[in-house]
Amino acid sequence: MNRALRIIFSRYGIVVIILILVLGVIALASQRQQTPLDGGNTANGGSSSEASSEAFTEDDGLATENCEGDDCYPEEELPQEAVDRSVEFAEVWLNPNGYSADGWYDTLVPFLTDDQAELMQGVDPISVPATEITGEPVPEGLKVGIPMDTGTLTLTMTEGSNNSTELDWLVSAIDWEQS
Incomplete structure (x- = not known):
């Protein structure tokens, strides 16, 4: 053994x-x-x-x-109200009123899905890489490209509700492409 x-x-x-x-x-x-x-x-x-x-x-x-x-394959198109809502978000995202991080976050939350709002917690508005919208929004599928002075803000829109908004168009993803 x-x-x-x-x-x-x-x-x-x-x-x-x-x-x-x-x-x-x-x-x-x-x-x-x-x-x-x-x-x-x-x-x-x-x-x-x-x-x-x-x-x-x-x-x-x-x-x-x-x-x-x-x-x-037909591509889904956003209604004009979703495009308008994305522009409203972009205007708030630029922080024209100079809010602190908490104040800025509070103004963004009504535009965001709960998941995206969670991702935005703690983000400093100083990190926003643009200062103004320079062109018309360009919808493509469920995304809206918004030309800014230093690049393009691309927002993915989805219909839903969150803790502060009834059924409406919300931003589910935020992408930035530097120009």
């Missing part, structure tokens, strides 16, 4: 144990040939790559009939 344990726990014994484990994992992995698209179920016994390509040709209900190109 002592001799068997000494062999098993020697360098060579440990190498053999690791080799057996690796080969076992490889054997198990080679038996399981599933793809996320078809779950490994092929009705006709064909290969999983054939089943995967068939899954791509099935109607997903999103595209229109006989549709080709980029126009197949």
Whole structure:
């Protein structure tokens, strides 16, 4: 018994144990040939790559009939009230009244989703990289780009409510691109 344990726990014994484990994992992995698209179920016994390509040709209900190109999937557009709300937020974000961090945060909260408001806690208004809006807002999908003197403020808008606002358009993400 002592001799068997000494062999098993020697360098060579440990190498053999690791080799057996690796080969076992490889054997198990080679038996399981599933793809996320078809779950490994092929009705006709064909290969999983054939089943995967068939899954791509099935109607997903999103595209229109006989549709080709980029126009197949309609892009959601924001109503004018959401664009107006994003501009109102941008005006408050610029902190024209020179509020302290807490005062500035309090003016922003009615425009923000709860998650975004949580991210903005503790942000200093001095960190705002712009001083004025220089152009018209540009809506694209659910985002609104607002040109500023030093870059573009991009706001992602979502319809919802927060602790201080009933159902309205709220800012769910804030992005800045320096020009």
